Amino acid sequence: MNYIKEKTPPVREDRLKACNAFGGSCCELSRTGKKGCLNKTKRTFAQTQGCQLNLSMSILNTIRDSVVIIHGPIGCGGAGLSFGALTTQYHKLRDSNAKGYIWINTNLDEGDVINGGEQKLREAIIFADNEFRPSSIIIVNSCVPALIGDDIDGVVAGLQQQTAAKLVPVHCEGFKTKIMASAYDSAYHGILRNLVDKPEENGYLIEDELEVMKEKYRRSRNVNVLNVSSMSRADELELERLLKALELNVRFLPCFAHPDDFELATEAALNISICATHDDYFVKHLKEKYNIPYILHTIPIGIRNTGKWLLDIAGFFGETDRAKGLIEAETKALNKALEPFRNQLKGKRVLLSGGEIRILTTAELFQDIGFEVLGVRGYHYDEFADPLIDGLPGKENILFNVATGQPFEQANLLEELKPDLYVGHAGINGWAAKQGIPVFPIFVQSLNYMGYSGMYELTKRVAKVLKNTQFSKNLKNNIKLPYKAEWYGKNPFSYIDSSLAL
Numbered sequence: 001m002n003y004i005k006e007k008t009p010p011v012r013e014d015r016l017k018a019c020n021a022f023g024g025s026c027c028e029l030s031r032t033g034k035k036g037c038l039n040k041t042k043r044t045f046a047q048t049q050g051c052q053l054n055l056s057m058s059i060l061n062t063i064r065d066s067v068v069i070i071h072g073p074i075g076c077g078g079a080g081l082s083f084g085a086l087t088t089q090y091h092k093l094r095d096s097n098a099k100g101y102i103w104i105n106t107n108l109d110e111g112d113v114i115n116g117g118e119q120k121l122r123e124a125i126i127f128a129d130n131e132f133r134p135s136s137i138i139i140v141n142s143c144v145p146a147l148i149g150d151d152i153d154g155v156v157a158g159l160q161q162q163t164a165a166k167l168v169p170v171h172c173e174g175f176k177t178k179i180m181a182s183a184y185d186s187a188y189h190g191i192l193r194n195l196v197d198k199p200e201e202n203g204y205l206i207e208d209e210l211e212v213m214k215e216k217y218r219r220s221r222n223v224n225v226l227n228v229s230s231m232s233r234a235d236e237l238e239l240e241r242l243l244k245a246l247e248l249n250v251r252f253l254p255c256f257a258h259p260d261d262f263e264l265a266t267e268a269a270l271n272i273s274i275c276a277t278h279d280d281y282f283v284k285h286l287k288e289k290y291n292i293p294y295i296l297h298t299i300p301i302g303i304r305n306t307g308k309w310l311l312d313i314a315g316f317f318g319e320t321d322r323a324k325g326l327i328e329a330e331t332k333a334l335n336k337a338l339e340p341f342r343n344q345l346k347g348k349r350v351l352l353s354g355g356e357i358r359i360l361t362t363a364e365l366f367q368d369i370g371f372e373v374l375g376v377r378g379y380h381y382d383e384f385a386d387p388l389i390d391g392l393p394g395k396e397n398i399l400f401n402v403a404t405g406q407p408f409e410q411a412n413l414l415e416e417l418k419p420d421l422y423v424g425h426a427g428i429n430g431w432a433a434k435q436g437i438p439v440f441p442i443f444v445q446s447l448n449y450m451g452y453s454g455m456y457e458l459t460k461r462v463a464k465v466l467k468n469t470q471f472s473k474n475l476k477n478n479i480k481l482p483y484k485a486e487w488y489g490k491n492p493f494s495y496i497d498s499s500l501a502l
Contacts, residue, residue: 023493048405055183072142077105234448302365375399436476
């Protein structure tokens with residue numbers, strides 16, 4: 001696991017033997033995946049593919065008091081326009097004096113492809129340092145400079161002594177991987193190499209023995225909760241509420257943290273992941289280098305998985321009895337509040353799409369409120385999905401489509417399954433709505449969906465969506481998808497060729 005000495009991390013196809021093409025039942029996916037038979041599975045035709053640069057930005061653009069430099073053509077920085085206002089707003093939720101999201105593009109052109117773009121990068125770094133005086137400057141390397149051989153690490157090494165900001169090079173070139181989640185490893189790799197550093201002198205500068213003991217106890221109750229950019233501030237407050245009930249001190253990393261916060265990360269007694277897909281690279285390195293234990297088993301979505309998440313944490317601190325009491329009280333109150341919604345939603349059918357960990361736990365949540373889960377579409381599959389699949393009720397009859405995007409497969413599935421509701425991540429929901437299916441967008445920063453309050457909020461909103469489905473019906477009557485009628489009669493997984501794995 002010791003990749004930190006390298007300039008770039010391995011992609012997930014190599015590190016986790018991840019798969020991005022599969023169609024079949026949950027049981028079949030888990031069975032063949034555990035045998036290692038899915039790593040090289042490919043599509044003979046693919047309609048879309050996510051870019052790890054853009055997903056890396058979902059972490060990097062949230063870091064406060066930083067400037068992000070996208071080293072590449074102007075198109076690679078275009079996605080920054082969609083991050084601006086919302087990211088700035090969430091910066092200010094943590095710090096009212098935050099400057100907000102600032103990004104620069106080196107705008108490489110044809111001449112730079114021939115002559116190299118390193119000079120433009122030098123100028124951008126110096127400009128960012130002088131103009132904005134940030135705590136850190138994050139340099140994001142795109143496909144073009146990687147292909148022409150720009151040495152961004154060499155540029156950074158040559159300028160670090162001339163800049164007040166910490167320089168953080170991040171290698172997240174999109175062409176390197178088809179597993180979009182490799183982006184998280186790239187972002188964490190840059191953070192680990194350049195921002196996380198345990199102080200040489202980490203003693204207690206307190207003379208009074210009692211105060212020293214108090215400080216030792218405080219540090220023994222510190223936890224880092226590793227958040228994700230698609231969760232809301234309300235989610236953080238809910239998880240903090242639950243962990244404070246166990247008398248723990250909570251720090252959220254990496255999203256919306258300040259660069260200085262990463263130095264304090266080494267003072268934690270435990271690293272707590274919200275999503276293994278998001279965090280395993282980070283927590284395993286902190287365990288290896290600083291011997292900080294971690295929790296990586298599940299995500300606190302729904303009653304069962306929130307309880308499991310809490311019990312894992314409580315067990316580490318010897319607070320299992322306290323956690324059981326908390327879970328019992330929270331579950332009792334929540335079940336009472338959910339009762340009228342369960343009666344309303346019983347028997348409804350749903351298809352869900354998103355990251356593998358979050359979508360599997362969300363599927364279980366929907367089962368709990370009365371839905372029949374017809375299928376799930378995970379962006380990729382790796383070993384972290386197996387325990388969740390194994391624990392999913394009715395997994396034998398639940399479809400699993402591994403696909404990042406691929407709306408042509410989704411359109412076929414929706415035409416065949418005809419669910420009452422589609423639950424998906426922003427970016428692909430519109431395709432489902434055009435087929436006349438009500439859509440519930442999840443994993444957005446305005447929605448509380450984690451913990452006990454999150455389950456209630458989600459259920460209430462879902463019930464509201466299903467009260468009036470006329471908008472989706474109108475879309476279907478006025479919009480046509482670009483697929484021929486013959487496609488809907490074919491196997492939706494016709495273009496997934498497992499023989500390519502050999």
